[in-house]
Amino acid sequence: xxxxxxxxxxxxxxxxxxxxxxxxxxxxxxxxxxxxxxxxxxxxxxxxxxxxxxxxxxxxxxxxxxxxxxxxxxxxxxxxxxxxxxxxxxxxxxxxxxxxxxxxxxxxxxxxxxxxxxxxxxxxxxxxxxxxxxxxxxxxxxxxxxxxxxxxxxxxxxxxxxxxxxxxxxxxxxxxxxxxxxxxxxxxxxxxxxxxxxxxxxxxxxxxxxxxxxxxxxxxxxxxxxxxxxxxxxxxxxxxxxxxxxxxxxxxxxxxxxxxxxxxxxxxxxxxxxxxxxxxxxxxxxxxxxxxxxxxxxxxxxxxxxxxxxxxxxxxxxxxxxxxxxxxxxx
Amino acid sequence: xxxxxxxxxxxxxxxxxxxxxxxxxxxxxxxxxxxxxxxxxxxxxxxxxxxxxxxxxxxxxxxxxxxxxxxxxxxxxxxxxxxxxxxxxxxxxxxxxxxxxxxxxxxxxxxxxxxxxxxxxxxxxxxxxxxxxxxxxxxxxxxxxxxxxxxxxxxxxxxxxxxxxxxxxxxxxxxxxxxxxxxxxxxxxxxxxxxxxxxxxxxxxxxxxxxxxxxxxxxxxxxxxxxxxxxxxxxxxxxxxxxxxxxxxxxxxxxxxxxxxxxxxxxxxxxxxxxxxxxxxxxxxxxxxxxxxxxxxxxxxxxxxxxxxxxxxxxxxxxxxxxxxxxxxxxxxxxxxxxxxxxxxxxxxxxxxxxxxxxxxxxxxxxxxxxxxxxxxxxxxxxxxxxxxxxxxxxxxxxxxxxx
Numbered sequence: 052x053x054x055x056x057x058x059x060x061x062x063x064x065x066x067x068x069x070x071x072x073x074x075x076x077x078x079x080x081x082x083x084x085x086x087x088x089x090x091x092x093x094x095x096x097x098x099x100x101x102x103x104x105x106x107x108x109x110x111x112x113x114x115x116x117x118x119x120x121x122x123x124x125x126x127x128x129x130x131x132x133x134x135x136x137x138x139x140x141x142x143x144x145x146x147x148x149x150x151x152x153x154x155x156x157x158x159x160x161x162x163x164x165x166x167x168x169x170x171x172x173x174x175x176x177x178x179x180x181x182x183x184x185x186x187x188x189x190x191x192x193x194x195x196x197x198x199x200x201x202x203x204x205x206x207x208x209x210x211x212x213x214x215x216x217x218x219x220x221x222x223x224x225x226x227x228x229x230x231x232x233x234x235x236x237x238x239x240x241x242x243x244x245x246x247x248x249x250x251x252x253x254x255x256x257x258x259x260x261x262x263x264x265x266x267x268x269x270x271x272x273x274x275x276x277x278x279x280x281x282x283x284x285x286x287x288x289x290x291x292x293x294x295x296x297x298x299x300x301x302x303x304x305x306x307x308x309x310x311x312x313x314x315x316x317x318x319x320x321x322x323x324x325x326x327x328x329x330x331x332x333x334x335x336x337x338x339x340x341x342x343x344x345x346x347x348x349x350x351x352x353x354x355x356x357x358x359x360x361x362x363x364x365x366x367x368x369x370x371x372x373x374x375x376x377x378x379x380x381x382x
Numbered sequence: 383x384x385x386x387x388x389x390x391x392x393x394x395x396x397x398x399x400x401x402x403x404x405x406x407x408x409x410x411x412x413x414x415x416x417x418x419x420x421x422x423x424x425x426x427x428x429x430x431x432x433x434x435x436x437x438x439x440x441x442x443x444x445x446x447x448x449x450x451x452x453x454x455x456x457x458x459x460x461x462x463x464x465x466x467x468x469x470x471x472x473x474x475x476x477x478x479x480x481x482x483x484x485x486x487x488x489x490x491x492x493x494x495x496x497x498x499x500x501x502x503x504x505x506x507x508x509x510x511x512x513x514x515x516x517x518x519x520x521x522x523x524x525x526x527x528x529x530x531x532x533x534x535x536x537x538x539x540x541x542x543x544x545x546x547x548x549x550x551x552x553x554x555x556x557x558x559x560x561x562x563x564x565x566x567x568x569x570x571x572x573x574x575x576x577x578x579x580x581x582x583x584x585x586x587x588x589x590x591x592x593x594x595x596x597x598x599x600x601x602x603x604x605x606x607x608x609x610x611x612x613x614x615x616x617x618x619x620x621x622x623x624x625x626x627x628x629x630x631x632x633x634x635x636x637x638x639x640x641x642x643x644x645x646x647x648x649x650x651x652x653x654x655x656x657x658x659x660x661x662x663x664x665x666x667x668x669x670x671x672x673x674x675x676x677x678x679x680x681x682x683x684x685x686x687x688x689x690x691x692x693x694x695x696x697x698x699x700x701x702x703x704x705x706x707x708x709x710x711x712x713x714x715x716x717x718x719x720x721x722x723x724x725x726x727x728x729x730x731x732x733x734x735x736x737x738x739x740x741x742x743x744x745x746x747x748x749x750x751x752x753x754x755x756x757x758x759x760x761x762x763x764x765x766x767x768x769x770x771x772x773x774x775x776x777x778x779x780x781x782x783x784x785x786x
Contacts, residue, residue: 181480182480182481182482183481185477185478185480185481186477186478186481186483186490188473188474188477189473189474189475189477189478189481189490190474190490191474192470192471192473192474192477193470193471193474193488193490193491195464195465195467195470196467196468196470196471196474196488196491196501197467197491197494197497198467198631198632269705299716299719337704337705338696338704338722338725338726339704339705339708339712339714339780339783339786340705340708340712340714341712341714341716341786342714342722342786344726363726365719365722365723365726367716367719368714376719376722377719377723377726
């Protein structure tokens with residue numbers, strides 16, 4: 052809260068320079084205020100103002116006493132009205148500014164001080180106050196910039212902090228938020244982001260330099276692989292036959308897993324007395340250096356069953372060998 | 383107390399004006415003068431003034447010595463965005479300037495060196511972006527956008543900037559750009575914990591609402607597919623690279639402050655996430671390869687012709703002919719056979735390729751075909767990705783197929 056001294060200083064300046072007239076009544080009320088007998092002063096002042104409602108000195112003094120009585124809103128209203136009635140007086144603007152500043156209303160305070168300076172460009176108090184207001188505004192802005200007013204610090208503590216800053220006036224250095232000894236906040240403390248939603252995708256296992264075989268060779272290799280597969284089948288070499296299939300070959304229905312399918316194929320091959328598989332009209336299409344599609348006519352003969360189907364094998368190059376990824380046939 | 387002791391008389395504030403704001407002059411004069419044009423262009427694009435543009439206008443006004451107007455501009459910024467830290471420092475400096483005590487950036491603050499250096503760095507990248515935003519150029523990274531994507535992002539790590547492009551009949555058209563925060567250690571992620579932001583071509587893999595995440599992520603998150611197959615082939619590690627927002631009461635974070643994520647302000651994130659969809663491409667690059675439009679068209683034509691030859695050879699399945707398109711260094715990722723089964727069965731066709739230059743790798747483009755079902759099953763196409771590389775300066779060849 053503002054101290055009387057400044058008002059008295061303002062008042063004296065004003066009375067001494069602006070208003071030569073001087074009444075004993077006001078003088079006595081002033082003396083009461085000086086003795087901090089504010090209630091008595093106010094009683095007399097009110098009756099004085101009833102008789103002289105437009106008296107600027109009386110109203111100004113009332114504003115001062117209201118301020119001392121911690122009635123800032125009434126004081127603001129009074130100084131505001133006074134500044135409207137006497138726009139050429141700097142002091143009401145100045146005191147209005149001090150009251151605004153006390154409430155943290157720095158924009159209003161600075162506007163009011165600018166008006167005081169407009170009326171009296173050399174009015175030192177207003178200049179000094181304005182500089183002070185700007186320093187406060189700067190501090191406030193810096194505090195925001197550095198998040199000093201974040202969550203756990205309310206507006207009140209912030210004001211206290213700023214008050215403390217200005218207790219250091221005169222050092223020519225605007226005290227800093229850090230000087231208040233407040234714990235320095237950690238404005239950014241990024242926690243490591245949590246892992247993204249489960250991504251079961253296995254890492255690809257690049258076939259290191261599939262050594263893209265020259266086209267012709269690849270085609271021949273595919274054809275040889277298919278012939279070997281048919282031969283192993285005919286030879287009832289179940290192990291060789293199953294080895295022609297890629298590790299990524301999916302067992303066809305009704306088999307639910309690879310092992311069951313392999314067991315079934317082995318059993319059929321082993322239990323069949325004699326098998327003859329021949330392939331003809333082989334056509335190889337290379338899809339890329341590691342994939343091929345082979346179509347052919349497949350002639351199957353066993354004592355109990357014979358058929359001819361058109362078959363397509365999808366082949367994939369795995370560890371240098373073309374293996375079966377998918378098997379499909381049409382009659 | 384306002385009625386405390388005062389020392390010395392103050393000059394009217396305007397008299398000290400420009401002299402006192404040495405930091406602003408030193409930082410901004412070379413940068414801020416002449417940004418008006420690019421700022422105006424930006425406004426047209428974004429359909430309104432952003433707080434960043436308003437702040438930059440304020441800085442330009444300071445550079446011109448028009449500090450009163452600057453104060454108004456910065457004030458307006460803070461009305462719209464009270465937690466914009468950089469704007470608060472500038473306002474603090476403008477106020478302190480009037481007291482004659484401003485000697486350098488944030489001279490009313492002692493300590494906080496790191497924080498102030500960060501804010502200065504933020505001011506710098508924001509200004510540099512406004513000053514040198516190129517005109518009549520195309521991003522060399524985005525050569526063709528597939529119709530599946532309405533938008534694509536290109537992030538310039540060196541400039542802390544994210545550029546949003548709209549897909550206009552497969553041609554990228556710049557919509558807006560945004561200030562971003564990247565990893566503390568910059569770009570080029572190699573391993574988990576290196577605090578770097580990856581460089582490469584990525585996709586948005588999901589959408590996480592802000593309410594479902596810790597407050598640190600602000601308005602929400604769009605995770606990316608780092609490490610992608612190319613990264614995995616190069617044994618890059620780490621995960622959880624996201625685009626996300628900022629914590630409460632933090633409008634923006636410093637240019638380099640994350641653990642590798644790309645961080646946007648919450649207002650920007652909200653705008654972006656409205657437009658973006660899962661699977662949309664995100665290019666993370668050290669410097670955007672801005673090239674003149676005719677050069678861009680030439681590159682697009684060249685690579686488009688080459689991949690069309692491949693498709694033609696491939697579709698006919700005429701045996702060995704297709705192999706001429708493959709590099710002797712070819713590698714296959716063998717990730718998935720489903721697409722190939724469809725392709726061999728002939729029930730999908732390849733069309734509408736996305737074509738993007740891979741950042742950080744010279745002369746490599748990634749082509750993403752949409753394997754579209756020939757009959758309309760209502761299913762979305764299966765993507766098929768190919769890495770093409772220019773060999774011996776003459777021949778584009780396929781060197782890697784993740785799903786090969």
